[in-house]
Amino acid sequence: MNRAVDGVIDVLIVGAGPTGLALGVDLARRGVDALVVEKADGLFPGSRGKGLQPRTLEVLEDLGVLDAILAAGGRYPVGMIWQDGERVGEHRMFDADEVEGAADDSAFTEPWMVPQWRTQEILFARLEELGGRVEFGREVVGLDQDEDGVSVRVASGPGLRARYVVAADGGRSAVRRALGIGMTGETVDPNPVVVSDVRITGLDRDHWHIFPPREDGYLAICPLAGTKDFQLVAQFPEGTAVDVSLDGIRKVAAARSHLAPEDVTEVRWASEFRPRAALADRFRSGRVFLAGDAAHVHSPAGGQGLNTSVQDAYNLGWKLGAVLRGGAPAALLDTYEEERRPIAAQMLGISTGVHRGEVKRGAATVQLGLGYRESSLTEETRKDAGTIQAGDRAPDTTVGGVRLFDALRGPHWTLVAVGVAPPELPDSVHVVSGEAQPPLGTGLFLVRPDGYVGWAGETKDGLSEYVTRLAL
Incomplete structure (x- = not known):
């Protein structure tokens, strides 16, 4: 992995919970120099968030820890x-x-039960395997940012300098308070x-x-x-x-x-x-991002908090990697709050509804139906879009005799050509093609690194412009 240049870290992640560790893993596999700092002397010891929803299991498969997660847990x-x-x-x-x-x-x-402390151990081991770093006993007490980066003060030892900072330090986030970002919410019980x-x-x-x-x-x-x-x-x-x-x-x-x-x-x-429900008024301030409980606090009912948090990391990780290593425009980072804050608000409503007996633990809680159809990153060019539209999660199906999720696995974009000849694209985009089949139907689907369809069309018209916009 690339290490800090002139003492400047690419991304400083504050908090070694599931959010921070998942983000660290995602950045490490992209060759981004990321440091996780944690004020405690070790990983969190409790079971608190014990339920991993199906969508999170898909994410963990992509991050390379699914086998360990399945071996460590069991059905409810x-x-x-x-x-x-x-x-x-x-x-x-x-x-x-x-x-x-x-x-x-x-x-x-179905959800899979793994105590939170064990999930964190597995993510920590994966991070170390990829060359990532966690420094314990490092409490962040303040920060200052300018146009080039963020200077971070810690309670003991020298300060740190990073191009970007991600606050994954929980519901009482010191970073969020230092930024002056408020939280709006209610006591659920x-x-x-x-x-x-x-x-x-x-x-x-x-x-x-x-x-x-x-x-x-x-x-x-x-x-x-x-x-x-x-x-x-x-x-x-x-x-x-x-x-x-x-x-x-x-x-x-x-x-x-x-x-x-x-x-x-x-x-x-x-x-x-x-139990309370609260949503940060913003998920970003300049070069600092909020993720996980630092951005949204849930009732534990329904198992949405940890899952929403890991998916925050999954959304932010590829975008930071694209800007820092792929030459993508910095404006791409604006889409993190655009996409994740509405999702967090929706999940907060579900968590509160489950707690109050108003929502079933079922289709609403597995998080497979979440997507980004309204995102500025989403372009649906077909007049008659099928079941899967731009902004939707790509399905776990088979295309051309290949499991699509196997083709998607990794930090790359993937063009899925179904019943249409694939056009030439940069080598950074992987291509998988096959005959028309449900639920995709026929068309071209450019799938983002986080498994959501960014662009969809009947033909290649407009695809090259989309690719150029994101510097793929």
């Missing part, structure tokens, strides 16, 4: 409802039929919630154990796939002083279930929060 178990120590019925957490219908052009038909990773005896690992709400709140205990742990989630009345110690967790488990206090043998991680 069926919910088991308990009452007075007795099993009284099962509860399906997801509308399987609705999810399957939304995923008919994807290899992934005023009642505090504890989420903790625990070791428990006396419960099977085949079910997500649900203990119906009482006056003092609900309790749910889910086995964490690929581990010996359970994730315990408990709600408390507003104003309650919550105790997240082993003794406190034992008390709430014993009070709301048939478990004895000693059945909770260990608390490995615990956190208290109040």
Whole structure:
């Protein structure tokens, strides 16, 4: 990988969570010199974001970590409802039929459970494999930017200089505050919630154990796939002083279930929060971008936060790479906020709806139907566009005997010619061609590095102008 020139880093990523690490991986494979800094002394230790949606699994496949992710996790178990120590019925957490219908052009038909700490370990290992870097114990406390780059101050040690900075430092983002960017949102639920990773005896690992709400709140205990742990989630009345110690967790488990206090043998991680939804007023200020929780904070219901965050990184990564290494115009970076902020707002609405019981965990939550039809990067030139239009996610289908996603994998653009002879394009654009077939029909589809159709046409008319505009 290229290293900093004259001490100037191409991209400084603040925060080594899923967003920052995914972005680091994407930039590393593009030969971009990126440094991830994290104020903590190590990776986040908890399970918090444990659900990976089908679209995120597609992204992780492209980033080269799918096999590790699948090996590390498992399917979500069926919910088991308990009452007075007795099993009284099962509860399906997801509308399987609705999810399957939304995923008919994807290899992934359901969410996959991997504790957040394990997802981060896998992304971290991939980043190191690609020559990327993470520096722990580096807290960003301020920054100043000019027309050439950003000077970043850290709590200890020398400052840093970068051409661009990406704030992936969470909902309390120090970078966002330093930029003076506000967040607009609401409290989804005023009642505090504890989420903790625990070791428990006396419960099977085949079910997500649900203990119906009482006056003092609900309790749910889910086995964490690929581990010996359970994730315990408990709600408390507003104003309650919550105790997240082993003794406190034992008390709430014993009070709301048939478990004895000693059945909770260990608390490995615990956190208290109040579900809220908030969206940053802007996703960019000059040479600084917001991504992940620094840009949008979700209720954990429905599993949208981490997934939306990783896809922020996936959108921004190819654009930074194109500007820094591919000669693309800097104006390309304007499309990050243009494309991702509306998506984040939409996902916030879904998260809040799931939390309040207004939206099913199903087609709305798998994120396969998201796209950028209204983006300034999108050009649909056909009079009668088919099922797949410019701005849509390319389907996981077969073209010319080749799995399309295999052809798309990597940091390049891909021209998909279906029933039409492909025109000559720069060598940087890969070409795959085959006979007309659903859902693509017939035509030319220029697919972006993040797997969305940028340009579509019946003929090559207008394609060369699009290619020139983006300096492909």
